[in-house]
Amino acid sequence: MPESPAPAPEQPKEEPSGVGLLLNKLRCYLDLRNPRQLCEDLGKEVEETRHPFKSPEGPMFAEMKFESADPQKRIVELEAYVGKLKDKAPGVKTVATMIDALPEDQYSPVEKEWLKKFSLAVSKIESDGHYACLGPRINKPGKEHDQTRALGRYQIMPREWLKWSDAWLGGHIPAPDPAAQEYFAFKQFMKNYDELKKTYPDSLYFRFYAMATRWSGGSITEMVKGKPVPLMHEEVDYAGKILRAMGLKPTRDERAIQIRAEAEFMARKGPVRATERLAGKAGHLAKRGWKAAKRWLKD
Secondary structure, three states: OOOOOOOOOOOOOOOOOOHHHHHHHHHHHHHHHHHHHHHHHHHHHHHHOOOOOOOOOEEEOOOOOOOOHHHHHHHHHHHHHHHHOOOOOOOOOOHHHHHHHHOOOOOOHHHHHHHHHHHHHHHHHHHHOOOOOOOOOOOOOOOOOOOOOOOOOOOEOOOHHHHHHHHOOOOOHHHHHOOHHHHHHHHHHHHHHHHHHHOOOOOOHHHHHHHHHHHOOEEEEEOOEEEEEOOOOOOOHHHHHHHHHHHHOHHHHHHHHHHHHHHHHHHHHHHHHHHHHHHHHHHHHHHHHOOOOOOHOOO
């Protein structure tokens, strides 16, 4: 009598994943007739598909979900996202908090204090500390930021947001939530500070003046006796405004060196450019009032 064939070994069941797992949950909840639980759990699954990711330092960010691949349309989407935020975000990890955590063997307590004052001054002057702030639309045909609006508490330009995502988050573009705004501002502040600390090792005033001009969108340097001196970016002294808010004043020598550097810069540019620059400064002072103008001249 022929032997009956041995039963085939049972194959291990594959654990469902992805869509299969969701379908299994759906069947389970339908069998149990529990629609509320079904909606809650499926909502969690959908939320998880936003792909949160970690920065190298640890904070988690939600990735920005764009509807378009067109760079200009993505900029509009970033602006719209910021416009829907709340102005304040209690409990968010701010630039000042991240500065406090910097290693003391690299940054002295005095440096940390001035860095915190700088971040607070920028946020106050740029947006009065509001995360939902959108700057006026820039109208400078042919320039990089034409037809865009600065974003959030520190008024970061949308194209910079996309560049910094590549530089610090490996191409992941975070939604411009308060936490991401603080993180990007911190990273750029510290990058600029570390570079300028080498350029101006003996002058906190010049160091932060140059940091402020960089944040305003440019940097002008004039060499005086072989040493670099930071100057106003364009005609409006944005950097001076930031440093006054910080309470950081130049010494008499620093002010004298800066005035000499400004004179040499204008002489090199020629009379037309010098006149334009002085006229712009005069107009800026006139708007601030006679007392402010006298104070500037006295300094």
